[in-house]
Amino acid sequence: MMREFEIERQFDIKIEIIKANKGVYYLKTNKGERCLKRINYGPQKLLFVYGAKEHLIKNGFSSLDRYYLNSEGEPYALVNEDLYTLSEWLEGRECDFRNIDEVRIAAETLARMHEASKGYDPPENSKLKSDLGRWPHLMEKRTKSLDKMKDIIRKKSIKNDFDMLYLKSVEFYKEIGKKAISTLMDSNYYELCMLAEQEKGFCHHDFTYHNIILDDKGVTHVIDFDYCKREVRTFDISNFMIKVLKRVDWNLEFAKTIIDSYNSISELNKEEYKVLYAYLQFPQRYWRLANRYYYNEVNWGQNTFTNKLNSIIEEKEKFLAFLDAFKNEYKIQ
Template sequence: METKIGEIARRFGLKVSTIIPLRAVYLVDSNEGRFCLKKINYKEDKLLFLYGAKEYLAENGFDRTDRYRTVYRKPFVKYKDDLYIMTKWIDGRECDFHNPLEIQEAARNLGRFHIASKGYVALENSKAKSDLGKWTKIYLQRCEDLIYIKNLVKMKSVKDTVDTLFLRNVDTCYRMGLSAVQMLQGNGYFEQVEEEEKEYYLCHHDYTYHNIIVDMEGNQHVIDFDYCKYELRCYDLAHLIMRNIRRFYWDFDMAMELIDSYHQVRSLSDRELKLMATLFQFPQRFWRVCNRYYYEKYGWTEDVFLRYLEETIGDMPFQIDFLEKYYKKFM
């Protein structure tokens, strides 16, 4: 008797030989090669936006992505109330962010992605996603979160080690957040938004090692577009930089190498470089760790949270030193 997953794979028009479950996906061997089958947790209109984005990128020369297999011109199969997608399996490995050459190529490839995305207009019946113009609101909301959490902690009759450490550092992080908001206003954020909004550029929004697959020839493929949206392109670059330099005590030289690598493909404006400073400035990691523990009740034990909080706070002097060097060079 055919299994549910086997039936879904067959509906994609394949003769299936084997199906192997791998974490949240299925590896499907078929008469047309290997594919990745996955149930998605979002609606058809969002999927159509992502499908259109990948097809548009391919039309513009950026075809190394996990494009969708279509059935009757639709990039999904519906099984009861669930949507399933199928993409070509890319034989390779995750990008090695410990290898400077691979990180630099990832930065160049990001530039190619941004260039190819120019002009993408969402398909009819799709739901366009955009964070353009939202940085100020997001920053202010997260600053308010810190004050809310601070007030909650201060009301506790008995404060533990975690509470004491949080209270000792929250005001500094709050000031860093407000400073980032002021920097947005002073460095042309809304002018940059207005400029890029007219051109319809895409941002991957989760451009990290496990979403970059290096094939046997060394080519890099970009996968998992679930968070892709209209956004300032410098957001992607700034977050690629932060994901790497944090592991090396906010290494300024590494950041400059990644900026230079990206710049080889797509020129960065002075305004973009200044706006990236606000992303480096905002205490995102402190906010995220504290928000998950106090506000979202993430399920961490006190010991686990204490370790994360200590790591985050211990990281801050290196972040501040990096910011001083960055300001001196670009501001």
């Protein structure tokens, strides 16, 4: 149970109204509207995130959910061993990924964020979060785990609809996973990781519609930096592209708009396209859904899982056609 008076005491505020809202709390306080959020990781990681946001602000990227400090100068309150952060309540609406103009704005915003992230030295007592150099290993591990999940099904005496769908489709995704690993290994991935290490930038790692808030003054805010870490920027771009493309039937025009808009702020170099392609190729959504299902990571109903798997499989042909078109468009060898 959250003790409100502890939040009030540590942040030196008076709470007038508190309402749960999409995994956070809306607060009306004597100092204005605030967003209160319970954090499910430790203070060292939180200090990395706090430092990353402060670094962006210092470099001119200030449209984000900046943390307020408590009376001790820390960016959190500690209540019953739980950490809570307090930030400004940002009014606005979520970015519409089916609207090409809003997708363009989001891509430009991502490029500006990446530029502003360069030169980040995390606070001394924080925990450096990094995925640099890890993707060949992660892709291999996830591709192998597709077989492990197949073994889980084989041991079941009664197989349900999800199991049967998975068994029918898994070989295709395993093969495309192997192709993505081969693309990545044939790219300049490790050199780009070394460059990212030198530049000391970071990625948002969850740059999606509900973390991109457009207000009525035309300002685009980026929120929820909980997963931010050192990473090659093509990861963020591919992750964002996939979130958009799955909503627009893998339309190449949207992909080109994202790349053109990003390049208008911060141009990708030739070597980065192959790494971007490897990320797009990898069946991350398929692996993640199956992983959530077989390892009970998410408490969704059986039908929800089956429908989600069905929709991923149904877009297979469009996905493959997109990969071919993308490869030709950007002359990826």
